[in-house]
Amino acid sequence: MTMHQVPAEDTKPAYNYAYLDEQTKRMIRRALLKAVAVPGYQVPFGSREMPLARGWGTGGIQVTAAIIGPSDALKVIDQGADDTTNAVSIRKFFERTADARTTEATEEATIIQTRHRIPEAPLKSGQVIVYQVPMPEPLRKLEPREAETRKMHAWAEYGLMQVKLYENIARFGEVTTTYDYPVLVNGRYVTAPSPIPKFDNPKMHMSPALQLFGAGREKRIYAIPPHTSVKSLDFEDHPFRIQSWTEPCGLCGAGDSYLDEVVIDDRGARMFVCSDSHYCETRRAEGHRGAMLGDAALTGLVEETKP
Amino acid sequence: MSAQNMIAPGFSDPVFQSQAAFRALLDALSEPGTLRRVDGDITPPEGMEAATAIALLALADYETPVWLPQALRDGPAGQWLRFHCGVTLVAEPGQATFAVIDGTAAEPTLAAFNPGNDQFPDRSATVLVQGAALEGGAGVTLSGPGIPGTRDIAPNGLRAGIWAELEENAALYPLGVDLVLCHGDGMLGLPRSTRIEEAR
Numbered sequence: 322m323t324m325h326q327v328p329a330e331d332t333k334p335a336y337n338y339a340y341l342d343e344q345t346k347r348m349i350r351r352a353l354l355k356a357v358a359v360p361g362y363q364v365p366f367g368s369r370e371m372p373l374a375r376g377w378g379t380g381g382i383q384v385t386a387a388i389i390g391p392s393d394a395l396k397v398i399d400q401g402a403d404d405t406t407n408a409v410s411i412r413k414f415f416e417r418t419a420d421a422r423t424t425e426a427t428e429e430a431t432i433i434q435t436r437h438r439i440p441e442a443p444l445k446s447g448q449v450i451v452y453q454v455p456m457p458e459p460l461r462k463l464e465p466r467e468a469e470t471r472k473m474h475a476w477a478e479y480g481l482m483q484v485k486l487y488e489n490i491a492r493f494g495e496v497t498t499t500y501d502y503p504v505l506v507n508g509r510y511v512t513a514p515s516p517i518p519k520f521d522n523p524k525m526h527m528s529p530a531l532q533l534f535g536a537g538r539e540k541r542i543y544a545i546p547p548h549t550s551v552k553s554l555d556f557e558d559h560p561f562r563i564q565s566w567t568e569p570c571g572l573c574g575a576g577d578s579y580l581d582e583v584v585i586d587d588r589g590a591r592m593f594v595c596s597d598s599h600y601c602e603t604r605r606a607e608g609h610r611g612a613m614l615g616d617a618a619l620t621g622l623v624e625e626t627k628p
Numbered sequence: 629m630s631a632q633n634m635i636a637p638g639f640s641d642p643v644f645q646s647q648a649a650f651r652a653l654l655d656a657l658s659e660p661g662t663l664r665r666v667d668g669d670i671t672p673p674e675g676m677e678a679a680t681a682i683a684l685l686a687l688a689d690y691e692t693p694v695w696l697p698q699a700l701r702d703g704p705a706g707q708w709l710r711f712h713c714g715v716t717l718v719a720e721p722g723q724a725t726f727a728v729i730d731g732t733a734a735e736p737t738l739a740a741f742n743p744g745n746d747q748f749p750d751r752s753a754t755v756l757v758q759g760a761a762l763e764g765g766a767g768v769t770l771s772g773p774g775i776p777g778t779r780d781i782a783p784n785g786l787r788a789g790i791w792a793e794l795e796e797n798a799a800l801y802p803l804g805v806d807l808v809l810c811h812g813d814g815m816l817g818l819p820r821s822t823r824i825e826e827a828r
Contacts, residue, residue, distance in 0.1 A: 338643045347689055350650045355750035357658045358806045358819035360773050364750040390647040475746040507773050531658050546658040549773035
């Protein structure tokens with residue numbers, strides 16, 4: 322038989338503020354301070370079990386939990402969207418454990434936890450962007466041994482990465498890496514920018530916001546302080562290029578944002594929409610209309626509200 | 629128990645005070661040379677600046693050996709730190725994760741502290757330097773990560789050779805110690821990534 326106990330009014334919560342205990346937070350905070358002092362270097366840390374599976378953003382959550390306080394406003398995005406499962410769950414998690422004030426507006430947020438995108442609206446000084454990183458080691462696919470990659474970073478031996486990019490060019494005529502495109506931070510460490518599209522790489526360079534990276538499963542934390550050089554690796558004759566699209570966003574008409582391709586029927590029709598949901602909504606509210614933006618009132622799906 | 633033997637209280641609200649202190653430290657080290665204030669709601673033990681005491685309360689514990697100058701180590705500051713943080717106080721500067729030094733004392737030099745090693749540069753020491761003031765001294769120009777262009781600072785009450793030591797420390801990059809200058813409730817970060825130029 323299951324006994325249900327109703328907790329009394331004065332019962333203390335079952336866990337500490339922001340879920341992690343103070344000892345763990347201190348450990349993560351010390352790692353973060355060292356990460357900031359050596360931009361792009363991956364600091365090992367004692368990643369904890371979190372109440373969700375590894376690979377669901379446990380690294381980012383632990384970093385956010387270590388930095389969040391009562392005066393923060395938290396925004397969580399997953400592939401640019403505020404309303405996807407992962408983003409909603411993580412937002413709820415911090416609402417419950419840290420009484421966090423949450424927001425979907427990029428400008429209002431002081432902490433932005435992200436999976437796979439940097440918001441389109443430019444980040445400001447004083448904001449912190451926390452990346453969830455599945456694979457913090459950019460060299461891992463080239464060299465599986467941790468002992469070796471550690472030495473390669475120690476001695477700045479990054480020839481292997483250049484060879485990989487060169488082989489891409491030799492075989493395909495261009496670098497085919499489109500996300501998690503390796504960057505050189507502060508002229509010293511080759512770093513994985515987390516699986517953001519290479520479209521977002523230029524936003525990291527000299528960003529006024531502090532960028533923190535947490536990899537829970539791989540137990541690594543790294544950081545890029547504001548106003549730090551972040552250079553996407555390339556060659557003089559094959560300079561780094563970002564993706565471009567032939568048409569603008571179908572909903573808001575934006576020509577400068579990262580677009581997702583959405584298949585809309587079984588005859589091959591498709592539309593391109595902004596991956597950053599808040600950016601797209603803001604533009605539509607400002608009156609920008611994309612070619613495929615339907616009017617719900619005209620189609621009779623909803624009744625028009627009379628003022 | 630006489631009043632002399634009483635250990636002064638630490639944080640009244642450890643969770644939020646250490647979070648606020650950490651954010652000030654994070655800002656100080658990610659934007660080197662900017663003055664950050666911490667909530668000075670504690671009475672630091674004798675010989676310790678409030679900012680130093682708050683930084684240690686927020687970050688130090690049984691995993692982090694701390695080096696203090698002899699006078700502090702044997703005085704109420706040592707007792708206070710042992711009681712509140714459970715730290716080990718070490719006599720050898722090279723063993724410390726955190727160190728508190730007097731800005732005017734000639735010894736130990738920054739080179740005495742652990743700069744980390746090439747495979748683990750994060751294992752270096754963080755040195756809290758207690759100065760007479762964070763403004764009003766001879767100016768130096770900073771550049772590097774966290775600084776758009778250059779930034780001028782002019783801390784006071786530091787030994788003459790400290791800037792040369794810091795230049796040497798920065799030359800070790802990515803190894804080297806990270807400094808936080810502390811005075812009153814103000815702190816100013818100088819991580820190893822910051823390049824320093826003395827005004828000629």
